[in-house]
Amino acid sequence: MQSLLEAAENAGAGLPPVEKWNPEHCGVMDLVIRRDGSWWHEGKRITRDRLVKLFARILRKDDDGIHYLVTPVEKQAVTVESAPFVAVRVDATERDGVPVVIFTTNLGDVTEAGPDRPIRVEIDPETGEPEPYVLVRGKLEALIARPVFYELANMTEERDGQLGVASNGEFFALGPSA
Template identity: 35%
Template sequence: MTENILESLAKNVANMEDSNHPPVHLWSPEHCGEINIVIQHDGSWMHDGGLIKREALVRLFSSVLWLEDSQHYLKTPAEKLSITVETTPFLITQMAVKDAGTEQQKILFTSSYGDTVLLGSEHPLHLDKNIIQDQEVPLVMVRYGMMGRLARSVFESVVELGEFVESDKGDYLKVLSDGVVFELS
């Protein structure tokens, strides 16, 4: 049965226009159950306990990720199936910087699925202590309210770009991108 659901999802999504992201925000299917898919902390996708090895299938499914009432779904025009996400649905694995060290500096993040976001007002960066117990986790908004967790190497690069500021409120890291200053304490 779950193989039929996977095939159906793949067909529904494959028939869409070839674009960065399907318009999942325009679709209103009824919740039709759950599928035993888990997005693990390391960004790998599991189905019925086995690793989904086909990168094209993972990218396809990641393009129809949806968050609603704190639950993650795979959503097509015809189906909405709940899935499990261990920490965040996106893992930010790459970073690029344009105009580094200037007022026009722009930081671009890319997820392991190929999503690219410009750190700024639409895609803010913050530290969250609720994702992993007793750890501050750097998160950036990716899409539809879903967050991407910065890989350690990416966050280290952000720290190198930032400026440490000492203040009476406490020390923090100041990072500039797309005209927005982020204060990470």
């Protein structure tokens, strides 16, 4: 069985090169990826995991901030309420004595936080609640589920008045210390 570190190192292997495809925009698809990670087409939940995973393989977010399903010949905009993935697991390990934080998404993607895959936290202006995200691939992020964020909070250390976690030589602030 593949270790989490190996899975994170091989993340993206076998995925189509959607970042290199530049078809013309063909319209908007009635597809919504909800905040809870569920995928809905024409108002009905897609319950076949294999179909969701297939769509996720050809999903990308462009510089315009819009998410698209992309093939070599088509590009359809889709609606994403928060992030297309949800981080449902976090693990802390080390590589050569350096801390590594690894996330697993609801669709089985594995990503390790670091310089190329940052953790960021937005604060909801209405509720004041943190909305933490981690970059998974390309410009696609995962919303870090609340229980996972609590686990991450248990891994924090304080630096310069900020609580955060270190991973792959980077420090990611999660919020101010008291």
